[in-house]
Amino acid sequence: MHNSSNQMFIVVAGNIGSGKTTLTNMLSKKLDFKPFYESVSDNPYLKDFYTDMSRWSFALQVYFLTHRFKTHKNIENSGCSAIQDRSIYEDANIFARALFEQGDLNKRDYENYLNLYYSMTEHLNYPSLMIFLRRSLPKLQERIKQRGRDYESAIEVDYLARLNQYYDDWFDNYDKGKHLIVDTDDLDFLENPNDFDRLVTKIFECVDQQDLFYRF
Numbered sequence: 001m002h003n004s005s006n007q008m009f010i011v012v013a014g015n016i017g018s019g020k021t022t023l024t025n026m027l028s029k030k031l032d033f034k035p036f037y038e039s040v041s042d043n044p045y046l047k048d049f050y051t052d053m054s055r056w057s058f059a060l061q062v063y064f065l066t067h068r069f070k071t072h073k074n075i076e077n078s079g080c081s082a083i084q085d086r087s088i089y090e091d092a093n094i095f096a097r098a099l100f101e102q103g104d105l106n107k108r109d110y111e112n113y114l115n116l117y118y119s120m121t122e123h124l125n126y127p128s129l130m131i132f133l134r135r136s137l138p139k140l141q142e143r144i145k146q147r148g149r150d151y152e153s154a155i156e157v158d159y160l161a162r163l164n165q166y167y168d169d170w171f172d173n174y175d176k177g178k179h180l181i182v183d184t185d186d187l188d189f190l191e192n193p194n195d196f197d198r199l200v201t202k203i204f205e206c207v208d209q210q211d212l213f214y215r216f
Contacts (some may be wrong), residue, residue: 008033008081008207009125013090014133014184015163016155017143022190023133023199024085030200034082036075039067047151053104061096061105061113069120076125087127092117093170098162129207130179132171137161139185180206 010033012020021037028035040046045063049056068088075082096113099105105113135143140160144152171181180203189196 007076007079008129009075009127010081010083010129010131010203011087011127012083012085012131012133013087013167015135015140015167016152016160017140017147018133018135019143019184019189020085020133023131024083026189026196027200027203028083030196031081031083034075034078034080036071036082036084038085039064050151050155053099057099057105058109058113061091061099062116064095065091065113065117065120069124072124084127087130088117088121088124089176090167090170094163094166097166098159102159102162126176128178129203130174130177131203132167132174132179132181133184134167134171134181135184137164140164178206 010027012024012027014020024035024037027033043060043063045056045060049060065088068086068091071084072088075084092114096105096110096117100107100110137157137160141157144155171179182199182202187195187199189199
C-alpha cells in the first residue's frame, strides 16, 4: 500500500550513529514537515538492554515495534507531510534479525515477534521516500563517542558491524517504493550548508510529489 497523493511521508533510516536524528531535524525545518523521532530518552528498556541483551531483547523489540507502529499510523492519519526518524521496517529486518542470529533472542520469541510485525505492517502504507544513511564502522564509532550517551558505551563493535551488514542487505533489497542511498562518511550536512543543499536536491529529484516537497 502506498500513501495518498496529497501527503508526503519521508523516513530517514540508518544504523546507530549514522546521523538520522540530525537529518530528520534539519529536513523538517527546511521543508516545514512535522518531525517524528525515535523513542530514546523515554525508553524504559534501552539502558537495561545494552547491559544484558539476552534478558531484555524481546521486551525492547516489542516496545520499539509498538512505538513505531503508532507513529506510522499517526503520520498517516494526520494528513500532514511528515518525516520520521527510523522506520518500523528496520525493527524486523535489522535489529530483531541481529539479536536472533547472535543468540540474544530465542527462536520462539523471534517467531512471535515476526508474526506481530507482519500483522501490524499489513495495516500500513509505505512511505513516499526512504532515505538510507550509510556510514562506515569507524565513523559510526566516532559519532557514538561524540554524543556521549553512557549506555551506548556498552555497544560492542561486533554488534555494530553486524547491524551495518544487515542494513546493507536491506538497502540492496528494499522494494517498498522510492528510496535514496546516501553515503555519509564524507558528508557534513550539519556544519556544511553546501552538503545539506546538495542532499536536499537529490531528495527532491527522487520524489513524485514535488509540489508538496520543496519550495524554491
